[in-house]
Amino acid sequence: MTLAPADPAFLDALSHALPPDTLRPVAPRYLEEPRGRWPGAAARVALPRTAEEAAIIVRAAARARVALVPYGGGTGLVGGQVMPGDAPAPLLVSMERMTAIRATYSDENVIVAEAGAILADVQRAAREADRLFALSLASEGSARIGGLLATNAGGVNVLRYGNARELCLGLEAVLPSGEVWHGLRRLRKDNTGYDLRNLLVGAEGTLGLITAASLRLFPIPAATGTALMVVDGPAAALDLLSRARARVGEAVSAFEIMSRTGYDFLAETAPDLRQPFDTPPEWSVLVELGLPAGLDPADTLESIFAEAHEAGLVSDGLIARSETQAREFWQVRERIPDANRAVGAVASHDISVPLGALPEVIGAGAARLAQIDTFRINCFGHVGDGNLHYNVFPADGRKAADHAHQRDEVSRVIHDLVHEMGGSISAEHGIGRAKVADLERYQDPAKLAAMRAIKSALDPEGIMNPGAVLRSAG
Amino acid sequence: MTLAPADPAFLDALSHALPPDTLRPVAPRYLEEPRGRWPGAAARVALPRTAEEAAIIVRAAARARVALVPYGGGTGLVGGQVMPGDAPAPLLVSMERMTAIRATYSDENVIVAEAGAILADVQRAAREADRLFALSLASEGSARIGGLLATNAGGVNVLRYGNARELCLGLEAVLPSGEVWHGLRRLRKDNTGYDLRNLLVGAEGTLGLITAASLRLFPIPAATGTALMVVDGPAAALDLLSRARARVGEAVSAFEIMSRTGYDFLAETAPDLRQPFDTPPEWSVLVELGLPAGLDPADTLESIFAEAHEAGLVSDGLIARSETQAREFWQVRERIPDANRAVGAVASHDISVPLGALPEVIGAGAARLAQIDTFRINCFGHVGDGNLHYNVFPADGRKAADHAHQRDEVSRVIHDLVHEMGGSISAEHGIGRAKVADLERYQDPAKLAAMRAIKSALDPEGIMNPGAVLRSAG
Missing domain, CATH: 3.30.70.2190 (Alpha-Beta Plaits)
Incomplete structure (x- = not known):
C-alpha cells in the first residue's frame, strides 16, 4: 500500500490522456503557504478544466497509487495544501482553470460555481443578482470555493448564515475511485441516503476532489x-x-x-x-x-x-x-x-468553546500561560460563535524566536484547557498537516476509528491528500 | 455474512448482561407503522436506559450477527422502523426509557436531550427557558428526538431554521462496533475531522444508534x-x-x-x-x-x-x-x-424540486397522470422549501382500491418527472424500506457506491437496521 512517486512514466502517460498543457511544471508559489512553515514538494501541477478531466487524473493516480494534493487558493493555514518533500512526489491538482459561475438562480436563492471560482467573484456575482453570498473572510480575494468547502471555512457571518457547510446545497466531485458524483442539487430538502455532501465538506480533500458546488444565497438585508x-x-x-x-x-x-x-x-x-x-x-x-x-x-x-x-x-x-x-x-x-503577523506570534490557536465557557477560558488561559512565562495575548474574533483566535505573543521588547522552545508547551496548555471545557482545537481552519497529532490526542477515539474506516473505504489506495487530517497509512 | 436470528440463547445471554427487565416481549404496537403497509417482526424489544447499556446490546449483536432495529416514536412513514418477518428475527432497540432533557443552556441557545425525548417535550423545555426549539411537524406529540435526527425530519419551519440536521450540534451514539461516540458538543464551529454527525443524521439507524443530541435553540421572535x-x-x-x-x-x-x-x-x-x-x-x-x-x-x-x-x-x-x-x-x-387519510390515497409522494421548477412540475404531473386515468390530486406543503406532498386520489365516487393496479405506475410517473427536474423522491420522509428500489433507480451511481462502501466500513456485519436505505447484503 506504499504510494508511488509521480514519476516521468506516470506523467508522460497521463499527459497523453489529457489535453495539451494540462500538466505543468510546479511554480514555487504552489509549494508555499501563508504561515511559511511547511514547505511542499510536487512533481507537476495538473490544471483540469472539467470534472471529466479531473476524473482522468484521479483514475490514473489510483491505478498507479500516486498521491494527489488538491489545490485551491493556497490560503489554508494548517498546511493542508502542501505535501512535504520526504514523501513520494505527488501531483498537485489545481482548480484554477475551473472558475465559471455556471448559473445563478436568484428566484431560488442558488448559485452554481466551479471549485476554482474565487470567493470575491462569487460574492460579486450574487450581488449582481441582488442576492448575498454570505461567506466572508480575510482571504476572500484569493480563496477558492473548492478549498473553502473542503475546509468548511468560517469567517465573520457564521453567526447568522452558518459555515461554508451550511451554505452548500450540492456538490460535483470526483471520488477517489475516479467516478464523478453528479450531486449539484438545488434542494432545501433531500433525504435520499447518506450525507455524502457534508462528508466531503470539511474532509480537506482526503475523500475526493470537489469540482463544483451549488450554494445558498440570501436576500440582501433591507x-x-x-x-x-x-x-x-x-x-x-x-x-x-x-x-x-x-x-x-x-x-x-x-x-x-x-x-x-x-x-x-x-x-x-x-x-x-x-x-x-x-x-x-x-x-x-x-x-x-x-x-x-x-x-x-x-x-x-x-x-x-x-x-x-x-x-x-x-x-x-x-x-x-x-x-x-x-x-x-x-x-x-x-x-x-496583519498586525499580529507584523508583531510575530509565539503561537496561534483557532479555538472554539461553548459560549458559556468562554469567559472562563479567556481568564484561565492567561493564568496558565503566566506559569510558563510573560506573554502578551491577543484574543479576538468570532465571539458570537464561541470562536476565538487566541494568539500568544512575546512580551514587549522580546521576539517570538526567544520563545521558540516554549511554543509546543504554550499550545499544549491552551489546547488542553479548551479540550477540558468541551471545546475544539480547530474551530474554522481545519486539521491539515499541522494538527494531525493534536487530532489524535483530543478527538474522541470512537469517532477517530470511524474516520479511519471511512477513509479506507472511500480511498483504499490512500491517494487523496495523504497525510492531511489523518496520518498516512503508507 | 448471513444474519442470525435473535434466538433464545442470544437473548438469554444478553439479558444477563443487562439490568433486569431491559429485554421485553414485543407488544404489537412496535410492529405496526402509520401507513399500515409494512408489518414488522421481532424477537424482543430492548429498552436501554444509558448509552452504555445500548453499547452492551450493540456489541452482543455484532458478535452474534443479530440484526438491531432502532425504534423511536414509530411515526416514520417509509417503514424504517419495521423489519419484515421473512428476515431472521431482529432485536428492536427502543429509546423510550432515555427521555431526559440532560441540560438546557439558554445563554448558549443549546439543549441536550436524550434520543427518547418526545419532540413536544423538547419544545416545551425550550419554551420554559424562553427559547424556541424550531423543529415542528404533525407527529410532534409522539415522534422522538433520536428518530427525528436519524431521519433528518423536516416540517413547517425548515424555511427559516433548517431541517433536523441543521438543528443538531452534537451526538452521543453507539457505533456498529459497539463503541460509544461521545460527541455531545455545543459548538457552532468545529473543524476537527470528518462530519460523522451529519453522516449519522439521515442514516435512518443504519450506521449507528443515536442515544442523545445537543440541539440548537433560537430566541423566540418578538x-x-x-x-x-x-x-x-x-x-x-x-x-x-x-x-x-x-x-x-x-x-x-x-x-x-x-x-x-x-x-x-x-x-x-x-x-x-x-x-x-x-x-x-x-x-x-x-x-x-x-x-x-x-x-x-x-x-x-x-x-x-x-x-x-x-x-x-x-x-x-x-x-x-x-x-x-x-x-x-x-x-x-x-x-x-388526516383528511387525506380519510379520503384514501392511491399514492403519496414526498417530493422536492428546485423552486424554479415547481410550477412546471405541478402542471406536468397533472398532465401525465391524466394519461393514466382520472384522479384528484392534493398537492400541498412546504412550498418555500420546494417540498410538496403530491398525493393522488381516486376521482369522486371511486375508491383507492379501484386504482390499486395503477399505484406503481402513478408513483413511477411522478418520480420520473421529479428526477428529470433535478428533484428528490424523498424530501423529508427518508428511504426506509419503502423506497430502497427507488433509491437504486434514481440515486447517482457514484454516490450509491460510496454509500455502500461507508455502510460496509462502519457496519461490516450489517447488523444496524438491515434492509433500510440500502438493500441488505445478507
Whole structure:
C-alpha cells in the first residue's frame, strides 16, 4: 500500500490522456503557504478544466497509487495544501482553470460555481443578482470555493448564515475511485441516503476532489447598521449578544470581539489606521445588524446600547453614521491579523468553546500561560460563535524566536484547557498537516476509528491528500 | 455474512448482561407503522436506559450477527422502523426509557436531550427557558428526538431554521462496533475531522444508534403574525415568498401552500372545521412571520399583501387578529393529512424540486397522470422549501382500491418527472424500506457506491437496521 512517486512514466502517460498543457511544471508559489512553515514538494501541477478531466487524473493516480494534493487558493493555514518533500512526489491538482459561475438562480436563492471560482467573484456575482453570498473572510480575494468547502471555512457571518457547510446545497466531485458524483442539487430538502455532501465538506480533500458546488444565497438585508461598543469583558459581550438577539433575532449578522492588545498592535504596526476610540478599550465588540424593512439601523443599535448600558454591560459606543465609517470600524477588526503577523506570534490557536465557557477560558488561559512565562495575548474574533483566535505573543521588547522552545508547551496548555471545557482545537481552519497529532490526542477515539474506516473505504489506495487530517497509512 | 436470528440463547445471554427487565416481549404496537403497509417482526424489544447499556446490546449483536432495529416514536412513514418477518428475527432497540432533557443552556441557545425525548417535550423545555426549539411537524406529540435526527425530519419551519440536521450540534451514539461516540458538543464551529454527525443524521439507524443530541435553540421572535393569502397559482406563491423575504429576510418562518382539493377534502371529512374562505380558493398560502421587536406583524403582512396585490399575485387574504384565529388558520393546513387519510390515497409522494421548477412540475404531473386515468390530486406543503406532498386520489365516487393496479405506475410517473427536474423522491420522509428500489433507480451511481462502501466500513456485519436505505447484503 506504499504510494508511488509521480514519476516521468506516470506523467508522460497521463499527459497523453489529457489535453495539451494540462500538466505543468510546479511554480514555487504552489509549494508555499501563508504561515511559511511547511514547505511542499510536487512533481507537476495538473490544471483540469472539467470534472471529466479531473476524473482522468484521479483514475490514473489510483491505478498507479500516486498521491494527489488538491489545490485551491493556497490560503489554508494548517498546511493542508502542501505535501512535504520526504514523501513520494505527488501531483498537485489545481482548480484554477475551473472558475465559471455556471448559473445563478436568484428566484431560488442558488448559485452554481466551479471549485476554482474565487470567493470575491462569487460574492460579486450574487450581488449582481441582488442576492448575498454570505461567506466572508480575510482571504476572500484569493480563496477558492473548492478549498473553502473542503475546509468548511468560517469567517465573520457564521453567526447568522452558518459555515461554508451550511451554505452548500450540492456538490460535483470526483471520488477517489475516479467516478464523478453528479450531486449539484438545488434542494432545501433531500433525504435520499447518506450525507455524502457534508462528508466531503470539511474532509480537506482526503475523500475526493470537489469540482463544483451549488450554494445558498440570501436576500440582501433591507438595511445595515454597524457599531463598536466598549464592553465590560467577554461575559458582558455575550450578555449583550443575547439581548441583541432577543430584540432582532437572526438580524445580528456579525459580532466580533477585540481586546486591547489588538488596538495596541494596530497602533504599533499600522499608524495609518484611524483608531476609533481615544483610549483603546480593554474589550470591545463590533456589531453588525442586517435588518428587515421598517427598522432603522441606528435607532435599533441605540436601543440595544441603551438597554445594555442600563444593565452595566457597555460603557461607550460608536454607531457608524455612513458606509465609510462602517468600513473604518471593520478595518479595525480586519487588520488585526496583519498586525499580529507584523508583531510575530509565539503561537496561534483557532479555538472554539461553548459560549458559556468562554469567559472562563479567556481568564484561565492567561493564568496558565503566566506559569510558563510573560506573554502578551491577543484574543479576538468570532465571539458570537464561541470562536476565538487566541494568539500568544512575546512580551514587549522580546521576539517570538526567544520563545521558540516554549511554543509546543504554550499550545499544549491552551489546547488542553479548551479540550477540558468541551471545546475544539480547530474551530474554522481545519486539521491539515499541522494538527494531525493534536487530532489524535483530543478527538474522541470512537469517532477517530470511524474516520479511519471511512477513509479506507472511500480511498483504499490512500491517494487523496495523504497525510492531511489523518496520518498516512503508507 | 448471513444474519442470525435473535434466538433464545442470544437473548438469554444478553439479558444477563443487562439490568433486569431491559429485554421485553414485543407488544404489537412496535410492529405496526402509520401507513399500515409494512408489518414488522421481532424477537424482543430492548429498552436501554444509558448509552452504555445500548453499547452492551450493540456489541452482543455484532458478535452474534443479530440484526438491531432502532425504534423511536414509530411515526416514520417509509417503514424504517419495521423489519419484515421473512428476515431472521431482529432485536428492536427502543429509546423510550432515555427521555431526559440532560441540560438546557439558554445563554448558549443549546439543549441536550436524550434520543427518547418526545419532540413536544423538547419544545416545551425550550419554551420554559424562553427559547424556541424550531423543529415542528404533525407527529410532534409522539415522534422522538433520536428518530427525528436519524431521519433528518423536516416540517413547517425548515424555511427559516433548517431541517433536523441543521438543528443538531452534537451526538452521543453507539457505533456498529459497539463503541460509544461521545460527541455531545455545543459548538457552532468545529473543524476537527470528518462530519460523522451529519453522516449519522439521515442514516435512518443504519450506521449507528443515536442515544442523545445537543440541539440548537433560537430566541423566540418578538412578535408573530399569521395570514392566509389566495394566490394566483404556484408561480405567484413563489413570487410572493420572494417579495416577503426581500422585505423581512429570515423572518418568514413558514410558507405553506394548499390547493382547492385540500379544502374540499376538509369539507368532506372534517365538517367541524371552520373554513376560512366562503369559496375554497384554487391555491392559497399560509404565511407566518416571526419578527424583530419594533415591527407590527399585521402591518407587515398588510404591506406584503398590498405589494403582491399590486403585482397581481394575490386576490384575497386574511390576517389573523388573534392567537385563536392564527391557530384556526394553522388547523386548515395541519388537518389536511388526516383528511387525506380519510379520503384514501392511491399514492403519496414526498417530493422536492428546485423552486424554479415547481410550477412546471405541478402542471406536468397533472398532465401525465391524466394519461393514466382520472384522479384528484392534493398537492400541498412546504412550498418555500420546494417540498410538496403530491398525493393522488381516486376521482369522486371511486375508491383507492379501484386504482390499486395503477399505484406503481402513478408513483413511477411522478418520480420520473421529479428526477428529470433535478428533484428528490424523498424530501423529508427518508428511504426506509419503502423506497430502497427507488433509491437504486434514481440515486447517482457514484454516490450509491460510496454509500455502500461507508455502510460496509462502519457496519461490516450489517447488523444496524438491515434492509433500510440500502438493500441488505445478507
